[in-house]
Amino acid sequence: MARKLNLRIWRGDATDGGLKDVQVDVNEGEVVLDVIHRVQATQMGDLAVRWNCKAGKCGSCSMEINGKPRLACMTQVASFEEGETITVTPLRAFPVIKDLVTDVSFNYKKAMEIPAFAPPADLKPGEARMEQVDVERSQEFRKCIECFLCQDVCHVVRDHEENKKSFAGPRFFIRIAELDMHPLDILKNRKRTAQEEHGLGMCNITKCCTEVCPEHIKITDNAIIPMKERVVDIKYDPARMFAGLLKREKRS
Amino acid sequence: MSGVFSPTRAKIKERTLRTDKWWLEPAITFGVLFSFIIYATFRAFEGANYYKDHLISPFYSPCLSEACVPEATIFGWTPVSATIFNFALSPALIILIFPLGFRMTCYYYRKAYYRAFWLSPPACAVAEPHTKYTGETRAPLILQNAHRWFFYAGLVFNILLTYDAIISFKSVEGEWGHMSVGSLVLVLSSTLLWFYSLSCHTCRHTVGGRLKHFSAHPIRYKLWSWVSVLNHKHQQFAWYSLAAVAFADIYVRQVATDAWTNFYFF
Numbered sequence: 001m002a003r004k005l006n007l008r009i010w011r012g013d014a015t016d017g018g019l020k021d022v023q024v025d026v027n028e029g030e031v032v033l034d035v036i037h038r039v040q041a042t043q044m045g046d047l048a049v050r051w052n053c054k055a056g057k058c059g060s061c062s063m064e065i066n067g068k069p070r071l072a073c074m075t076q077v078a079s080f081e082e083g084e085t086i087t088v089t090p091l092r093a094f095p096v097i098k099d100l101v102t103d104v105s106f107n108y109k110k111a112m113e114i115p116a117f118a119p120p121a122d123l124k125p126g127e128a129r130m131e132q133v134d135v136e137r138s139q140e141f142r143k144c145i146e147c148f149l150c151q152d153v154c155h156v157v158r159d160h161e162e163n164k165k166s167f168a169g170p171r172f173f174i175r176i177a178e179l180d181m182h183p184l185d186i187l188k189n190r191k192r193t194a195q196e197e198h199g200l201g202m203c204n205i206t207k208c209c210t211e212v213c214p215e216h217i218k219i220t221d222n223a224i225i226p227m228k229e230r231v232v233d234i235k236y237d238p239a240r241m242f243a244g245l246l247k248r249e250k251r252s
Numbered sequence: 253m254s255g256v257f258s259p260t261r262a263k264i265k266e267r268t269l270r271t272d273k274w275w276l277e278p279a280i281t282f283g284v285l286f287s288f289i290i291y292a293t294f295r296a297f298e299g300a301n302y303y304k305d306h307l308i309s310p311f312y313s314p315c316l317s318e319a320c321v322p323e324a325t326i327f328g329w330t331p332v333s334a335t336i337f338n339f340a341l342s343p344a345l346i347i348l349i350f351p352l353g354f355r356m357t358c359y360y361y362r363k364a365y366y367r368a369f370w371l372s373p374p375a376c377a378v379a380e381p382h383t384k385y386t387g388e389t390r391a392p393l394i395l396q397n398a399h400r401w402f403f404y405a406g407l408v409f410n411i412l413l414t415y416d417a418i419i420s421f422k423s424v425e426g427e428w429g430h431m432s433v434g435s436l437v438l439v440l441s442s443t444l445l446w447f448y449s450l451s452c453h454t455c456r457h458t459v460g461g462r463l464k465h466f467s468a469h470p471i472r473y474k475l476w477s478w479v480s481v482l483n484h485k486h487q488q489f490a491w492y493s494l495a496a497v498a499f500a501d502i503y504v505r506q507v508a509t510d511a512w513t514n515f516y517f518f
Contacts, residue, residue: 092261231397
């Protein structure tokens with residue numbers, strides 16, 4: 001049975017904008033994206049919203065709902081109090097294009113800066129075999145749907161635009177971790193470049209990326225902290241220093 | 253204007269649009285940690301009431317100062333002077349840096365106090381008040397990378413505190429095979445400290461996390477798997493062990509000042 005929902009939607013572009021109040025019908029079982037589509041169909045025909053799969057797998061409908069970065073297609077309207085006004089805004093870490101659509105090209109630039117998988121040059125296709133225990137860590141990171149909610153919530157860039165130059169962000173730390181933990185990847189300087197070029201040291205472990213990840217990837221515990229520990233291995237480990245085992249990796 | 257108020261971003265004047273009680277968790281964290289700091293500082297400078305009848309406070313163990321009660325020392329070993337520049341030096345101050353450093357650089361506590369004390373950020377998607385941010389890339393926060401040093405030191409402390417817990421199974425007269433409430437308190441405290449250390453991210457990395465090739469190192473993979481299970485509860489162990497250590501110190505102090513009687517079960 002339909003009921004009325006009070007919705008506040010941010011409308012505007014890079015020059016100006018603001019929150020607009022609307023009242024819209026909502027049916028049992030609907031998600032926030034359903035309601036936005038109904039607003040678009042009945043009241044705001046030019047409302048811009050990016051979406052695709054409506055199944056939490058494409059990562060397109062990332063936005064902020066009551067101030068929290070979330071996927072609109074995975075946010076049940078019933079999860080809010082009846083009578084509560086739901087506020088919907090674009091991601092606040094990226095430049096806005098129009099209404100709920102932001103320019104996330106920052107992330108694509110950062111993706112290009114990460115060196116690709118580097119297997120041994122003499123490895124022929126189909127030659128390598130991996131056991132499940134070697135694959136598992138990478139598999140968790142491969143669940144990433146690139147919704148960029150982790151990038152949006154990370155205060156290093158969300159609250160400091162100037163850090164975008166030197167900080168890749170949690171999504172790309174899991175990419176670096178995935179490659180550095182891969183048994184067949186032979187690129188030696190991933191740890192050092194993670195620290196010195198991709199800004200791993202700027203992360204202060206406040207775990208917001210993990211909190212918002214719709215795929216429940218343990219970004220901080222399984223990727224960022226292990227990478228920080230690997231950096232300690234090559235730069236700050238006392239046992240290795242004292243034992244003379246510290247092997248400095250050659251810079252690329 | 254920077255951050256969420258940058259010119260290209262959506263024009264929203266609020267620092268956050270969160271409607272839940274996002275401030276509650278950092279407020280509680282601040283309250284608990286600040287209370288602990290005040291109490292620990294008082295106790296560290298008190299320099300007394302840390303030993304009674306084979307019970308030694310974890311704040312004062314190992315007791316390395318010449319000022320230590322002889323029974324509280326490790327086989328009478330007191331390598332550190334009782335005074336420094338003519339000021340009396342509490343035995344707790346000599347060793348405080350190790351447990352303090354371990355907790356200060358702990359990956360869980362970093363989250364807790366960056367949020368609660370430094371508001372960086374106070375909560376997820378809540379704009380922080382600072383205009384600049386360099387994270388842990390320069391002094392003093394680059395010292396967070398010393399966590400591993402403190403982890404190794406913490407293991408030594410755990411061994412010593414376990415020894416203290418074992419010693420507490422003596423009667424007042426020094427006979428073995430007796431157990432008091434104090435014994436249970438020290439056993440609980442040292443056990444939780446072991447869980448806190450073994451669930452540590454550095455421990456997880458050291459036992460196997462640093463490997464690229466788990467299948468080539470099955471024993472280390474198994475160790476890593478076990479530590480990973482504990483690691484999921486690291487936050488809980490951090491709080492439980494902190495509370496247990498504080499309570500152990502309170503208990504020993506109360507017994508040492510004769511405010512409480514240490515009840516013996518047998």
